[in-house]
Amino acid sequence: MSKITLILRNILIMASITIIGFTVAPRMAKAYSNLGDNINIDYVKLKRPMFTGYYTKINGHKGHRIITPKGTIMQVLSYSDNTVGLSYGLISYQKQQHIYKPTHPADYNTPHYNTKYFTPYKLKLPVRNLPLQSGREYTNSKTDNYKPIFYITMDGYLQYYSHARLKHYDVKNIFESKSSAQYENPLWRIKPTANIKVNHYKIIGKTSYVYYKRSIKGLKETKVSAKYYRLAIKRGTNKSQTWRSGDEAFTVWWTTYSVGNHPFYFIREMEADN
Numbered sequence: 410m411s412k413i414t415l416i417l418r419n420i421l422i423m424a425s426i427t428i429i430g431f432t433v434a435p436r437m438a439k440a441y442s443n444l445g446d447n448i449n450i451d452y453v454k455l456k457r458p459m460f461t462g463y464y465t466k467i468n469g470h471k472g473h474r475i476i477t478p479k480g481t482i483m484q485v486l487s488y489s490d491n492t493v494g495l496s497y498g499l500i501s502y503q504k505q506q507h508i509y510k511p512t513h514p515a516d517y518n519t520p521h522y523n524t525k526y527f528t529p530y531k532l533k534l535p536v537r538n539l540p541l542q543s544g545r546e547y548t549n550s551k552t553d554n555y556k557p558i559f560y561i562t563m564d565g566y567l568q569y570y571s572h573a574r575l576k577h578y579d580v581k582n583i584f585e586s587k588s589s590a591q592y593e594n595p596l597w598r599i600k601p602t603a604n605i606k607v608n609h610y611k612i613i614g615k616t617s618y619v620y621y622k623r624s625i626k627g628l629k630e631t632k633v634s635a636k637y638y639r640l641a642i643k644r645g646t647n648k649s650q651t652w653r654s655g656d657e658a659f660t661v662w663w664t665t666y667s668v669g670n671h672p673f674y675f676i677r678e679m680e681a682d683n
Contacts, residue, residue, distance in 0.1 A: 462517030492518035629669030
């Protein structure tokens with residue numbers, strides 16, 4: 410056998426070994442990250458259909474389990490180990506009529522809180538799911554109770570609640586109502602004074618522009634065409650204040666907004682220290 414033939418034969422043998430090695434090598438399992446390690450996740454998108462703690466509503470009562478579709482955006486309420494408490498967030502009154510909403514959605518913890526089942530998500534419309542109340546700021550005064558509130562639902566509706574509607578149900582603001590629990594606030598269940606489908610929106614800097622086809626009494630929109638009204642919602646500044654009475658303290662954190670050049674605010678948190 411010639412030297413050249415021997416070299417070619419060795420090359421072919423080595424190539425065969427390499428090919429076999431690639432063929433029989435075990436596939437590496439894909440690593441998934443535990444999302445509970447990231448405290449900054451407020452929303453997630455589902456990568457596959459799953460049960461998230463919601464049921465159909467039949468004659469006002471709990472029906473059968475709802476399998477939440479792949480691609481649904483859900484709000485993260487709490488998490489523990491590798492489970493997560495999820496919420497549909499603020500949904501339209503129409504949609505609520507078909508869904509049995511637990512008193513506290515995080516009572517059910519969905520398993521597998523990792524990147525195999527969920528993708529962290531940031532809302533494209535920043536003011537979605539934020540109840541904004543009329544007024545320059547929170548003052549801890551009775552004169553600010555029952556001021557009009559509106560919010561844009563997760564399923565794309567603007568819902569507005571008038572002073573009269575809020576007073577009827579004793580909804581002072583998003584935290585204070587006839588119920589002592591925020592999740593049981595009637596605001597999340599009662600029929601709005603007015604609602605309208607948001608057709609589209611755009612974001613420029615700190616301002617969200619939402620477009621819809623019918624004017625809502627109580628909001629200052631601009632008619633921009635024969636078909637659409639536009640509402641400008643501009644984020645302001647974060648504020649906080651503490652009120653003290655003896656050994657007790659009450660602190661509120663809120664963010665100011667300009668809505669059609671009128672002042673509104675969003676209460677981020679309330680805390681009483683007794």
